Structure formats: C-alpha cells, structure tokens
Amino acid sequence: MPTESTMELTRSTLAYKTEAEWLNARKQDVTSTETSALFDSSPYFTEFELHHVKTGRLTKEFQENDRTKWGNRLESAIASGIAEDLGLIVAPFKTYMRIPELRMGSSFDFKVVGLAPGMPSNSAREMFEEHGPGIMEIKNVDGLQFRRTWIEDGEAIEAPPHIEIQVQHQLEVADMPWSIIAPLVGGNTPKPMVRKRDVEVGELIRARVQRFWDRIAAGVAPEPHYVEDADTISRLYLENDGSTLDLTDNPRVYELCKAYKAAGIDEKAAEARKKGARAELLTIIGAAKTVRAAGFGISAGTNKESVRAYNREAGERVTITISKVPASSIEATVPPFRSVRITEKKAA
16 A cells, blocks of 8 residues: 555646657656666666666657557457456546656556456456556567566466566556556467555655656766667767877776677677578578478578578577578668777787
C-alpha cells in the first residue's frame, strides 16, 4: 500500500488528444519506459544516453516498426480477450500522469474497473475485490522472445527486468495498489500475471529518479559504458574544431590506440574466416534451397541475397550474406558519425 510519503506527493493528469501532445509531455519527465535505464536494465537506453537526451544534447525520436505497429493495433483485442478470460471489466486508461516534484511520469494502457458476474475466482479478481481498480499493461510478445527473455517456472512467470520496473513505476505515478502484466505470446497464448505495488521498489525508483535530475542540475553526466555508449559518444562528439592536440605523454591514449589497431586486425581475420566458411558452405549446399544439418537448418532462397542458418539447439539465428544477384539500390538514412583512423608510426 502507499506510504505516507508517497501519498503526500502531488499528481497531475494530462488527457492527451494527439501523439504529439503525448510525446511533448514525456520530455519533461523520466517515464515508466525510461526508468529501467537508471538500473542498467533498459533495452532502449543507457543512463548516459538518457542524461544527454533529457538535457537536450541529443534527440531520440520514437520510430514505429512492424512490431510496435501491430502491438498498437492488437492492444484493445488483447486487453478484451485477457479480461474476458479472467472475468474482469477493463477500460482504456489513455492519460499521462506525473509527479511534478520528482519529474516522474507515465502513460498507461488499460484500467481494471470491475468484475464480470458469474466467473470463478482467480488472483486478479481477488486483487480487485481487496484493493479496487488496478492497471493492465499489454504486451504483444513473440514466442521466441518470450522463451529467451521471460522466466516461466510452472505457473510463476517473471517478465524481463525493464517491464517489471515499468509496472512498479506506473503504480507509483498512478498511486494504485496493483497491476496485471498481460502478454499475448505468439499471437494465441495469454500469460497474465498479477503484480502488487512493492513499496520498497517504489521508493528505490523515486530515489533513482531524484538522483538523475539532481545530477542534471549539477551538470554531472553519468560515466559512460564505452561499448554500450559508443554510438551515443560518436553523436556527442560529431564536430571537430580543426585543432591539434598533443597527447604523446598520455599512456592511456597509447593503450587505446594499440587496442584499436589490434581489434581491427582481429576484425579483418574474423571477416576472412566468415567469407571462407560462407563460400565453402555454398559449394556444399549447391542449388538447394533448404538444408538440414546437425543442429542447424539452412535456408537459401534464390531470389534473396542471404543464407539464413538457424541453430535449433541454441535458439540463435545467424544470417550469412552472399551476393547471388546484383544488389538493388537501397537508400537508408544513417545517423552521421565521426570516423576514427589510427596510423601506427614505425620506429626509425
């Protein structure tokens, strides 16, 4: 249940009418889909990137893809179907709520508003009877992705960390006691799970959000993770001023230059091994379109430019690109990056 400190917080609600209004409202807060970055658990952001987005140094616009497009199209059907299965009555919860003191906000999918008569008891109905309305968070999940990133142990199911954090964030912002994470897996298998509001987790989320904004106010960026944040750093340092900098006495710069050169050599060697394996594979499979191999299935369509190998044991999809036909002209929008070229000076 809410603590006294959370009940004292002010909450405001925006009933947005357009996607532009919704996106604009989100910019001023850390939202439920962003909070997991503060716990190093986000598939979308690192905290370093989120810091620079919120300070305005970078932009990261929402890009719709087929998965999100169909997720939006199916959202109401999934909510209606899972609610019917559980004997719940749900209604759209299309508002944006925020806690202004913390600059912490959230949007929602659906709200559980009642119980359908004559249905057997279950954990969701019991939660409504005890606590009243709750939140329903819809997820349209690919079957392979569910097996890879969700944990299922009998009837107990655990969502990926960023979703579990998202739901607890939503409960904090809405000041509500419970939620249903409602995934539809593979287009036909519902896996709903009830979540109570966790007071300790909520307090930790609020503390992380407060620290995030305090660091922005102090002008202190989080330390980057140089692998995960490599593209972000390239965007931040896109421009150069034409100056020359002498770092011959900096041992770390020397170490990084050596590491960069060695990685380039390894990369070339790996690419050569890849090309060799691809070529030998083609000589073995010849004109066949599909091939069964030990632990693998291989598909090589003649009208495509790739061979796709699927490892059934590891559940890992591997794409091998080959040039069977001339590539068509494809225009792609690529963000600008500063290139890095290091030349090694030979000793005299």
